[in-house]
Amino acid sequence: MNAMRxxxxxxxxxxxxxxxxxxxxxxxxxxxxxxxxxEADARAGSGVASGVETRYVPRILDCFDESAxxxxxxxxxxxASDGVPVDLGAISVGGREVEPHxxxxxxxxxxRATRVHVDAGLDFAxxxxxxxxARYVQETNKTDLLxxxxxxxxxxxxxxxxxxxxxxxxxxxxxxxEVMVLSDDRVRVAHMVDDGLLRVTxxxxxxxxxxxxxxxxxxxxxxxxxxxxxxxxxEHVQTSDLGIDVVSGLAGESYVLxxxxxxxxxxxxxxxxxxxPREKAQTLFDSHLKSLMGKL
Amino acid sequence: MSLSRETIVEGLKHILGADSVVTDERILRESSIDRFRxxxxxxxxxxxxxxxxxxxxxxxxxxxxxxxxxxxHGINVVARTGRTATEGGLxxxxxxxxxxxxxxxxxxxxxxxxxxxxxCQCGVPLQVLExxxxxxGLTTGHSPQSKxxxxxxxxxxxxxxxQLSTLYGGIEDMIVGLEAVFPDGxxxxxxxxxxxxxxPDIRHVIIGNEGTLCYITEVTVxxxxxxxxxxxxxxxxxxxxxxxxxxxxxxxxxxxxxSVARLxxxxxxxxxxxxxxxxxxxxxxxxxxxxxxxxxATAEGIEAIVARHPECRKVExxxxxxxxxxxxxxxxKIAREREGxxxxxxxxxxxxVSGDWGCINDIYENALRRIIEExxxxxxxxxxxxxxxxxxxxxxxxxxxxxxxxxxxxxxxKYHTPINRIIxxxxxxxxxxxVHHHGLGKARTPWVKDEYGSSYYxxxxxxxxxxxxxxMNKGTIIPA
Numbered sequence: 001m002n003a004m005r006x007x008x009x010x011x012x013x014x015x016x017x018x019x020x021x022x023x024x025x026x027x028x029x030x031x032x033x034x035x036x037x038x039e040a041d042a043r044a045g046s047g048v049a050s051g052v053e054t055r056y057v058p059r060i061l062d063c064f065d066e067s068a069x070x071x072x073x074x075x076x077x078x079x080a081s082d083g084v085p086v087d088l089g090a091i092s093v094g095g096r097e098v099e100p101h102x103x104x105x106x107x108x109x110x111x112r113a114t115r116v117h118v119d120a121g122l123d124f125a126x127x128x129x130x131x132x133x134a135r136y137v138q139e140t141n142k143t144d145l146l147x148x149x150x151x152x153x154x155x156x157x158x159x160x161x162x163x164x165x166x167x168x169x170x171x172x173x174x175x176x177x178e179v180m181v182l183s184d185d186r187v188r189v190a191h192m193v194d195d196g197l198l199r200v201t202x203x204x205x206x207x208x209x210x211x212x213x214x215x216x217x218x219x220x221x222x223x224x225x226x227x228x229x230x231x232x233x234x235e236h237v238q239t240s241d242l243g244i245d246v247v248s249g250l251a252g253e254s255y256v257l258x259x260x261x262x263x264x265x266x267x268x269x270x271x272x273x274x275x276x277p278r279e280k281a282q283t284l285f286d287s288h289l290k291s292l293m294g295k296l
Numbered sequence: 297m298s299l300s301r302e303t304i305v306e307g308l309k310h311i312l313g314a315d316s317v318v319t320d321e322r323i324l325r326e327s328s329i330d331r332f333r334x335x336x337x338x339x340x341x342x343x344x345x346x347x348x349x350x351x352x353x354x355x356x357x358x359x360x361x362x363x364x365x366x367x368x369h370g371i372n373v374v375a376r377t378g379r380t381a382t383e384g385g386l387x388x389x390x391x392x393x394x395x396x397x398x399x400x401x402x403x404x405x406x407x408x409x410x411x412x413x414x415x416c417q418c419g420v421p422l423q424v425l426e427x428x429x430x431x432x433g434l435t436t437g438h439s440p441q442s443k444x445x446x447x448x449x450x451x452x453x454x455x456x457x458x459q460l461s462t463l464y465g466g467i468e469d470m471i472v473g474l475e476a477v478f479p480d481g482x483x484x485x486x487x488x489x490x491x492x493x494x495x496p497d498i499r500h501v502i503i504g505n506e507g508t509l510c511y512i513t514e515v516t517v518x519x520x521x522x523x524x525x526x527x528x529x530x531x532x533x534x535x536x537x538x539x540x541x542x543x544x545x546x547x548x549x550x551x552x553x554x555s556v557a558r559l560x561x562x563x564x565x566x567x568x569x570x571x572x573x574x575x576x577x578x579x580x581x582x583x584x585x586x587x588x589x590x591x592x593a594t595a596e597g598i599e600a601i602v603a604r605h606p607e608c609r610k611v612e613x614x615x616x617x618x619x620x621x622x623x624x625x626x627x628x629k630i631a632r633e634r635e636g637x638x639x640x641x642x643x644x645x646x647x648x649v650s651g652d653w654g655c656i657n658d659i660y661e662n663a664l665r666r667i668i669e670e671x672x673x674x675x676x677x678x679x680x681x682x683x684x685x686x687x688x689x690x691x692x693x694x695x696x697x698x699x700x701x702x703x704x705x706x707x708x709x710k711y712h713t714p715i716n717r718i719i720x721x722x723x724x725x726x727x728x729x730x731v732h733h734h735g736l737g738k739a740r741t742p743w744v745k746d747e748y749g750s751s752y753y754x755x756x757x758x759x760x761x762x763x764x765x766x767x768m769n770k771g772t773i774i775p776a
Contacts, residue, residue: 018622056618058571100570217639220675220698223668276315 002184003085004204006072007112009133009148009164010065010090012097014054023053024260052260059097061218064149068210070218072147073108075181084184087111089142093118093132099234106232107221112142114235118246124257126156128249130163135242137168143205145187150174150209161209173202175211299369301348301392307369308351308394311361316400318350327395330379330386332708332739335643338634339704345391347374354400356475356483356513362396363511363767364481372770373479375507377419377447381454382646383737385506389771396511398449404428405514413472413488415516418449425517435522437464437555440733444626449512454735455504459623461683462548463555463585464520466733468503475514476502479763488516501758506735507769509762523586528595529616530554530582533573535607537561538657540578543605544684545653547582552597556583556620556682561660563678564694572615580608581616641699642675645712647719651728652688656681660691663722667715673698683732690732693719716740720747741775 061069069090076086089112090105092098102113116136122129137143146168151158165172177197178190185204190197192211202208239246272287274280299307308317318324328344329337336343348371353359366373372390377398379386388395401417404425408414409432416425423444426436439458440446446456452474457466464470473488486499502510534540540559547557558581560568565579573579580602584594602608637643651659660679667677676696681689695715699707720730720743730740730747745752759766759774770776 018618020618020621023618055571056612056614057622058568058619097571100566100575215639217636219640220642220696222698223674223677276313278315 001084003087004075004181004184005087005089005142005144006075007089007091007137007143007146008065008068008072008110009146010069010092010101011062011149012059012092012094012101013062015058015060016054018057019052019054021262023056024262025052052257061101062149063216064151064210064212066149066218067213067216068147068149068208069105070215071176071179071210071213073219074215075179076109079181084181086181089114091116091133091136093122093129095119102234103226103229103232104218104221106229106234107225108219112235113232114237116237116239116242118239122246122250123156125250126159126163128244128246130160130167131244131249132239132242132246133160133164134167135244136237137164139242144185145204145206145208146170147176147179147208147210150176150211161207165207168205168207170205170207171202172207172209173200174209176208177211177213178215179208298392299371304348304369304371304392304394307365308349308362311365312351312353312358316352316354316358318352319348321346323350324348327376327386328388330381330384330737332382332384332387332712332737334634335637335699335707336704338637341704343705344387345389345393347388347395348392350395350397352397352400356401356477359396359398359477359511359513360481360483362394363477363479366394366767367479367481367765370765371767373507373511373767374769375449375453375511377449378421378442378445378451380442380446380450381735381737383731383734383739385454385735385737385769385772387738387771389738389776393770398511398513399447401449401513402447407432407434407519409434409519412519413516414519415488415514416448418447418452418511418513418515420448422446422448422451429519430522433522434519436470436517437520438467438470438517439624441623441625443624445630448515448517452503452512452515453506455733457683457733459620459682460555460583460585462557462685463553466683467517468500470517471499471503472516472518474499474502474512474516476510476512478510479765479767483513484510485514501762504735506737506772508773509758509768521587523588523591526585526588526591527617528584528591529613529620530580530584530595530598530602531611531613531616532580532602532608533577533611534559534580534605534609535577537578537660539605539607540580541653541657541681541689543580543602543608544681544689546601546604547598548684548686548689550597550601552594552601554582554594554598555585556581557684558582558680558682559689560680561664561678563676564680565678567676567694568619569615572611579611581620583616583620642696643699643707644694644696645715646692646694646734647716648690648692648732648734649719649723649728649730650683650688650690650732651723651726654688655726655728656689656691659723659726659728662726663691663693663719666718666722667693667695670718671697671711671715673700673711688728692732713739717742736773738771741771741773744773744775 088110090110091114093116098115106113116132161172161174173189173191175192180188182188188201190199272280272283324346325342327350328346351362372393374388374395376386399419402419403417405415439460440456473486475485477483560579562576569579582598584591674697679691679693683690697711702710723730724746730743
């Protein structure tokens with residue numbers, strides 16, 4: 001039986017929750033600044049590509065990509081004893097910040113680990129990223145199923161799965177919450193649609209965009225597993241190897257961060273007085289809940 | 297003859313009123329433990345005896361009434377406020393215990409800006425007190441990671457310490473006076489004075505007693521000017537922990553008192569600083585604060601000391617200030633932690649000890665080596681020093697493991713206790729102290745006699761004198 005070859009694309013993003021409110025400001029590196037290689041180089045790793053200064057906060061795995069990575073491991077585990085063999089690969093487009101995550105994935109059993117090196121930040125540049133991923137899949141011809149998160153943080157419009165699928169000419173299912181291997185060329189997929197959860201059988205090759213799945217956290221490798229895979233090879237690919245000119249691609253992007261506005265969701269509140277919980281509960285009922293219940 | 301659960305509940309209702317006695321089964325189960333058994337809690341498994349009730353006290357008189365009742369009938373009482381304990385101190389080790397909860401005693405009595413002290417009841421969250429005093433340009437100087445959740449009573453009872461301790465000290469340096477209730481209902485007040493020499497400092501009978509001698513109902517703490525505009529953040533990479541300890545030592549010995557003085561090893565540091573520190577390096581962090589001249593002089597003094605160590609390389613200070621702003625733990629991080637543990641089976645534990653400058657690196661190296669060699673399923677093992685003194689520093693071991701091939705109820709015995717054993721053994725062997733600031737709880741009582749040595753006589757004497765019937769938090773500090 002042939003192995004199902006799964007490639008998971010992931011992105012390492014700034015931890016926006018660690019960003020102080022004062023740091024949410026359109027900075028000097030906003031996205032209108034895409035005029036050439038010098039500028040792109042200057043932006044490399046600066047963390048200002050989206051216009052918000054994110055350099056000073058830690059980098060984390062994008063949460064939807066994290067789901068995709070764990071899902072793929074569970075597909076491998078589920079078929080380990082008597083099912084379809086699953087061969088796992090992981091790919092990311094970025095700089096050195098990607099490497100520790102690739103090592104972690106290798107320790108967890110990802111056989112193939114690839115970093116496509118780019119000098120410039122690719123935030124707000126989904127067509128460039130899509131071209132890189134699609135070209136890599138085509139050039140290597142080792143992928144039956146491409147999985148990736150539906151959306152990478154606040155600077156992502158959620159278009160990447162569609163764009164990659166379009167370039168590859170593969171079907172695409174998004175908002176995926178569960179995947180089950182049926183055979184070496186079929187998977188059963190649950191995905192969110194407007195009216196609920198839809199389960200479909202998909203023939204490979206295909207692209208799956210992972211959404212708000214229950215499986216949200218990536219397992220953690222032991223130190224022993226890390227030690228065993230510490231010499232594992234990480235494949236480094238240049239965009240020029242794939243025939244892609246990132247700088248020209250970025251110049252074609254038209255996103256400009258013009259400003260930021262905090263969406264306030266503050267609501268007024270009332271502190272209910274009273275000596276005992278019973279008294280407070282009665283006040284709550286009398287003054288607030290009773291009238292609401294009457295409308296039901 | 298011991299009372300039945302029903303009789304205990306009735307007795308408590310008589311003292312506190314029915315609304316203040318909680319007997320909901322879910323709450324009782326959750327009240328049988330603290331964060332030491334959070335893995336069991338996350339999986340809904342409770343192995344400790346379930347208390348008879350949670351008694352919500354709202355006054356010192358009510359605390360005294362409950363303690364008198366418990367003392368008369370031999371009922372074990374577990375004192376608590378903010379419930380952030382990590383070492384099993386809040387476990388109800390005896391069936392039909394009463395959990396005496398002071399979180400409802402949450403009034404700030406007075407903020408005395410002239411005499412620079414604030415008095416509050418035991419259930420005042422530190423964050424609330426800190427926010428209130430900051431409105432007057434003041435600070436308590438106390439900033440443990442649990443600040444958003446912990447209450448003043450518990451912080452005092454466990455001898456807590458905060459991230460700014462190198463300047464402001466631990467809670468024992470901040471407490472001016474306090475009120476406490478002893479098992480027989482005696483209410484004692486230690487008055488608020490700058491210092492006195494009238495015999496032993498009896499505040500220290502109360503501070504750190506972990507509910508084994510008395511119940512703390514009110515505390516008065518010192519206040520300081522709050523001058524964040526003068527803060528200077530300094531960060532450096534350093535090749536080895538040994539050099540890092542040496543820099544910390546030189547800073548302290550030369551008389552500088554930064555509020556923050558920290559040293560992270562590569563493993564622990566990678567969790568915080570991977571976005572700007574190359575793999576394999578340790579990280580030194582300092583914050584100089586206070587009046588502008590002092591902050592400036594402190595920062596310059598530290599810079600001069602670091603400059604004598606060529607392997608130290610400075611990092612941009614904004615990395616440090618940004619990191620420091622996101623350090624505390626509130627309900628959101630607790631919720632995320634629980635979700636992560638449930639999904640991955642990977643749990644983070646810590647054990648904090650201290651030692652003098654001559655032994656701290658040996659404690660660090662030997663304990664860490666043994667943890668990695670002897671404990672299965674470790675996913676990270678590292679540590680940091682975060683509280684320094686003229687004669688030594690602490691080591692906060694920080695480790696993660698995957699809980700595999702065992703039930704939730706075995707997590708403590710399979711992993712956490714063996715790791716605690718290694719750390720305590722190595723700390724004692726080198727002459728350090730087995731607990732730096734979490735309190736002994738029940739988790740580290742197996743080593744308490746070795747920790748105290750001949751002075752254990754004094755500890756036992758205190759217990760005999762103030763809790764002769766042994767109703768106060770059985771199994772905590774003093775082994776059951």
